[in-house]
Amino acid sequence: MMEKELTFLVVLDDSNEIFNALRYAARRTARTNGRVALLYTFETLEFSHWKAVEDIAEIELREEAEAKIKEYENYILNFTEKKPKKFIMKGDRVECIIKFLDANKFISNFVLASSPAKSGGDPLINSFTIKHSSKIKVPITIIPPTLTEEEIDNLS
Amino acid sequence: MSFYLPIADIQINLLLILFFGFIVGFMSGLFGVGGGFLMTPLLIFMGIPPATAVGTESVQILGSSVSGAMAHGLKKNIDYEIGAFLLIGGVFGSTIGVILFNFLKESGNIDLIIKFLYILFLAIIGTLMLVESTISLVKEKTIKTPSKRRSRTILDLLPFKLKFRNSKIFISILLPIFVGIFVGLLSAFMGVGGGFVMVPAMIYIFKMGTVLAIGTSLFQIVFVTLNVSILHATFNYSVDLILAIFLLIGGVIGAQYGSKLTSKFKGEQIRILLAMIVLVVCVKMGIELVNEPLNNSRIILQNV
Numbered sequence: 001m002m003e004k005e006l007t008f009l010v011v012l013d014d015s016n017e018i019f020n021a022l023r024y025a026a027r028r029t030a031r032t033n034g035r036v037a038l039l040y041t042f043e044t045l046e047f048s049h050w051k052a053v054e055d056i057a058e059i060e061l062r063e064e065a066e067a068k069i070k071e072y073e074n075y076i077l078n079f080t081e082k083k084p085k086k087f088i089m090k091g092d093r094v095e096c097i098i099k100f101l102d103a104n105k106f107i108s109n110f111v112l113a114s115s116p117a118k119s120g121g122d123p124l125i126n127s128f129t130i131k132h133s134s135k136i137k138v139p140i141t142i143i144p145p146t147l148t149e150e151e152i153d154n155l156s
Numbered sequence: 157m158s159f160y161l162p163i164a165d166i167q168i169n170l171l172l173i174l175f176f177g178f179i180v181g182f183m184s185g186l187f188g189v190g191g192g193f194l195m196t197p198l199l200i201f202m203g204i205p206p207a208t209a210v211g212t213e214s215v216q217i218l219g220s221s222v223s224g225a226m227a228h229g230l231k232k233n234i235d236y237e238i239g240a241f242l243l244i245g246g247v248f249g250s251t252i253g254v255i256l257f258n259f260l261k262e263s264g265n266i267d268l269i270i271k272f273l274y275i276l277f278l279a280i281i282g283t284l285m286l287v288e289s290t291i292s293l294v295k296e297k298t299i300k301t302p303s304k305r306r307s308r309t310i311l312d313l314l315p316f317k318l319k320f321r322n323s324k325i326f327i328s329i330l331l332p333i334f335v336g337i338f339v340g341l342l343s344a345f346m347g348v349g350g351g352f353v354m355v356p357a358m359i360y361i362f363k364m365g366t367v368l369a370i371g372t373s374l375f376q377i378v379f380v381t382l383n384v385s386i387l388h389a390t391f392n393y394s395v396d397l398i399l400a401i402f403l404l405i406g407g408v409i410g411a412q413y414g415s416k417l418t419s420k421f422k423g424e425q426i427r428i429l430l431a432m433i434v435l436v437v438c439v440k441m442g443i444e445l446v447n448e449p450l451n452n453s454r455i456i457l458q459n460v
Contacts, residue, residue, distance in 0.1 A: 045366055049352040051288050053359060057366035
C-alpha cells in the first residue's frame with residue numbers, strides 16, 4: 001500500500017511563537033516526506049458608506065496576505081524542499097479554520113504554538129481544544145513556548 | 157417619564173430619547189457608520205432646536221468615537237503625522253465654524269441653515285450611495301483594479317511637500333490641512349464626525365491605505381468633536397449634557413445589537429437600505445423646512 005503524504009497545517013499569525021509551529025511542521029514533514037500547508041486568514045474592513053472604499057481595502061488586504069504568506073513560505077523552505085500548499089481565506093479566523101478543515105480532508109495534523117503565560121490563554125488553542133473541539137476531525141499538536149529550536153528539531 | 161431639558165428648552169420623555177439613541181446606535185452598529193448625520197435630523201424631528209441638536213450630537217460622536225480610535229491606536233492603524241495636520245486643519249475649521257455658527261445664531265438664521273445644509277448633504281450622500289450600490293448589485297462581482305493608482309495631478313504641484321513614512325506617501329501638508337478645515341466646518345455646523353468625507357479624501361487624494369485612513373480619521377474626529385463640543389457649550393450654550401448622556405447610553409446598547417445583525421445581511425443590501433434611509437430623512441427634513449413658520453410660532457409661545 002502506498003503511504004499517504006502527511007500534511008501538517010499551520011495557521012499563520014503575527015506572533016513570534018508561530019515560528020515554533022512552522023519549524024516543527026517543516027522538520028516533521030521533511031522527515032516523513034510530507035508537506036506543510038499554510039493558511040492565512042484576514043478579516044475584511046467595513047466601511048459601509050462607500051462600496052469603493054471597501055473594495056480597495058479588500059484588494060490591499062489580499063496583497064498584504066500574499067506577501068506575508070510568501071515570507072513564511074521562505075522560512076519553511078529552509079527546512080524542506082517541498083513547497084508548502086498555500087491558502088488565503090477571508091473572514092473570522094476560527095470559522096475559516098473549521099470550514100477549511102471540513103473541505104480539505106488531506107490535512108493530517110493541525111500544528112499550533114502556544115505563547116508564554118498570557119492571561120486567559122491563546123484564543124485559537126482555547127477554541128479548538130474546548131469550544132469547537134467537536135467540530136474538527138484532525139489531531140492537534142501544540143508546541144509550548146519553552147522549547148528551544150534544537151529541542152523542537154529533536155522532537156520532530 | 158417626562159423631563160425638562162434646560163438647554164434644549166423642551167419637555168421630553170427620557171425613555172423616548174433612550175429609544176432614539178438605541179435606534180440610531182442600532183443602525184450605526186448595523187451599517188458600521190458613525191450615525192451623526194442620522195441622529196441630528198432625528199433630534200430635530202423630535203422638536204429639539206437644530207442648534208442644540210448639533211451641539212449635543214457632537215458630544216455623542218465624541219463619546220462613541222473614543223473607543224474606536226483607541227482600538228485602532230492599539231492596532232497601530234493611526235498615522236499620527238498625517239493625523240496631526242488633519243487635526244490642525246480640523247481645530248482651525250471647527251473653531252471658525254463655531255464662531256460663524258454663533259454669529260448666525262444671534263441673527264436668527266442658524267436653524268434654517270442647519271436644515272438646509274442637512275438637506276443638501278443627505279441628498280448628495282444618499283444619491284451617491286444608491287447609485288454606487290445599485291451599480292455593483294447589477295454588475296455583481298466584477299474584479300476590477302482600483303482606479304487609485306498613481307497618476308500625477310495638479311495636487312502634486314502644491315508646495316510644502318513632506319514624506320509621511322507610515323503611510324508611504326509624499327504629499328503637500330496643505331492637503332490634510334484643507335481636508336481638516338472642511339471636515340472641521342462640517343463638524344461645527346452639522347454635528348457629524350465627517351468620516352464619510354474624510355476617508356475617501358484620504359484614500360483618493362492622499363493615496364493612503366484604507367486601514368490607516370479609517371484609523372487616522374477616527375483619531376482626528378475624537379479631537380475635533382472635543383473642540384466642537386467645548387466651544388458649542390461655552391459660546392453657544394447649545395450642548396444639552398443630559399440629552400447627550402441618554403443618547404449615548406441608548407446608542408451603546410443599540411450598537412451591540414446592530415453589529416450582531418450585520419453578518420446576516422449582504423453588504424449590498426445594507427448599503428441600499430442605508431441609502432434609502434438617508435434619502436427618507438432628507439425628504440422629511442425638506443418638509444420640516446417648508447413648515448418652518450409653524451415651528452417658530454411654537455417657540456415664541458414657549459418663551460412667553
